[in-house]
Amino acid sequence: MNAPTAGSSTVPRLTELSHGGGCGCKISPSVLAELLKRATPMPTFPDLLVGSETADDAAVYRLNDEQAIVATTDFFMPIVDDPYDFGRIAATNALSDIYAMGGKPLFALALVGMPINVLPHETIARILEGGESVCADAGIPVAGGHSIDSVEPIYGLAAIGVVDPRRIARNAGARAGDLLVLGKPLGVGILSAALKKQRLESTGYAAMIAATTKLNRPGTALGTLDGVHAMTDVTGFGLLGHLLELCRGAGLGARIDYAALPWLESVPELAQAGFVTGASGRNWAGYGHEVTLSPGLPPIVQALLTDPQTSGGLLVACAEQSVDDVLERFRADGFDNAVVIGTMTEGTPHVLVA
Structure with missing residues (x-):
C-alpha cells in the first residue's frame, strides 16, 4: 500500500507543483559559496555574536550580559502531498535552527507563497494550520507573517528565540576527541523521492512524518552543558555537508562510523533501488x-550520506565524559534513536567514513 496523497483529478498533488521539495530545494553548496563570496563585506557590529561567517544555523545578537536574540528563517516547497503535514514539517524545520543554537523559541512569523488560483483555499488553510500546530506544541505564537501569490507553493517561518550569550551552541567550537552524537535517523530525502514517484509504503511515510515533525527541543538543554562544544542540525546539505561545517569552523577533521548510522525505515533499500534526489549529487559535487x-x-554510501535531510536531527560534538548526559537529554524527550556516530579528529577539515 502506498503512502496517502492529497491529489485528485481536479486538484494537483502538492509535490506536482514544485520542482524540488523540502530542504532538497537548497541552492547547492558550491553555488552558494560562490554567491556569498561576491557579497559586500558588512561593517562590524560588536553585539552581533553570530553572523554568516561560519554558516551557523541562526544569527545571534546580544541584548545584555544575560540575554541574546536568536533569529532565523527557513522555507521551502512541498516535500509531501498532505497540506497539514507539509505545514508541520516546514514549521518544525524552521524552529530547529533556534534549538540548534541552544536557544528557546519566542514567536514566529509565517512566510507564505501560494499559487492562489491553482490550489483550493482549504488546502492553503490546512498548510497554515499545520504550521500553527507545531508552534503551539513549541509553546509559541505565530504572531504574523507575509504572503504572496507565487507559481510554486512555498511555506516556512521566520523564528525568533532567546539564548544566554554565554551559552550559545555554535557550530565552530568542536574539539579534537569530541564524540559526535546524531539525534534523528537519516534518509528523509530518499523517502521523499520514493513518495514523489508514489512508491513509498504507508509505514515508510509514517516514519518520515514522525521524524520530520519532531521538534529538536533537546537543543535548549544541551546548550547548557559544559561538555557540549558545538551543535548544528542536519538539513539540506546532508550529514556530510553539515559535519564539514563543524570541521571547517573548528579547523579539524572528523571520522564517521558508517555501521553506527541510524536510518529511517527501508532507506538503504530504496536508495539501492534508485530513489535518490538530485540534491544528493549537487551536494557531493x-x-x-x-x-x-x-x-x-x-x-550507495555516497548517495546516502549526501541525502538532503528536511527537519533532520541535531548533530552534537561533545566531550567523551559528557556523552551519557547528552544521550540522556535526547532520550528524556523521546529521541530514542540518538546515537554516537563518530569522532572529531586532528587535521585539516575533512571527513573520513569508515
Whole structure:
C-alpha cells in the first residue's frame, strides 16, 4: 500500500507543483559559496555574536550580559502531498535552527507563497494550520507573517528565540576527541523521492512524518552543558555537508562510523533501488573533495550520506565524559534513536567514513 496523497483529478498533488521539495530545494553548496563570496563585506557590529561567517544555523545578537536574540528563517516547497503535514514539517524545520543554537523559541512569523488560483483555499488553510500546530506544541505564537501569490507553493517561518550569550551552541567550537552524537535517523530525502514517484509504503511515510515533525527541543538543554562544544542540525546539505561545517569552523577533521548510522525505515533499500534526489549529487559535487570513503563501503554510501535531510536531527560534538548526559537529554524527550556516530579528529577539515 502506498503512502496517502492529497491529489485528485481536479486538484494537483502538492509535490506536482514544485520542482524540488523540502530542504532538497537548497541552492547547492558550491553555488552558494560562490554567491556569498561576491557579497559586500558588512561593517562590524560588536553585539552581533553570530553572523554568516561560519554558516551557523541562526544569527545571534546580544541584548545584555544575560540575554541574546536568536533569529532565523527557513522555507521551502512541498516535500509531501498532505497540506497539514507539509505545514508541520516546514514549521518544525524552521524552529530547529533556534534549538540548534541552544536557544528557546519566542514567536514566529509565517512566510507564505501560494499559487492562489491553482490550489483550493482549504488546502492553503490546512498548510497554515499545520504550521500553527507545531508552534503551539513549541509553546509559541505565530504572531504574523507575509504572503504572496507565487507559481510554486512555498511555506516556512521566520523564528525568533532567546539564548544566554554565554551559552550559545555554535557550530565552530568542536574539539579534537569530541564524540559526535546524531539525534534523528537519516534518509528523509530518499523517502521523499520514493513518495514523489508514489512508491513509498504507508509505514515508510509514517516514519518520515514522525521524524520530520519532531521538534529538536533537546537543543535548549544541551546548550547548557559544559561538555557540549558545538551543535548544528542536519538539513539540506546532508550529514556530510553539515559535519564539514563543524570541521571547517573548528579547523579539524572528523571520522564517521558508517555501521553506527541510524536510518529511517527501508532507506538503504530504496536508495539501492534508485530513489535518490538530485540534491544528493549537487551536494557531493560541492564538497566531495573533502570526504574520503573507505574502499570496503558499498557505492550507495555516497548517495546516502549526501541525502538532503528536511527537519533532520541535531548533530552534537561533545566531550567523551559528557556523552551519557547528552544521550540522556535526547532520550528524556523521546529521541530514542540518538546515537554516537563518530569522532572529531586532528587535521585539516575533512571527513573520513569508515
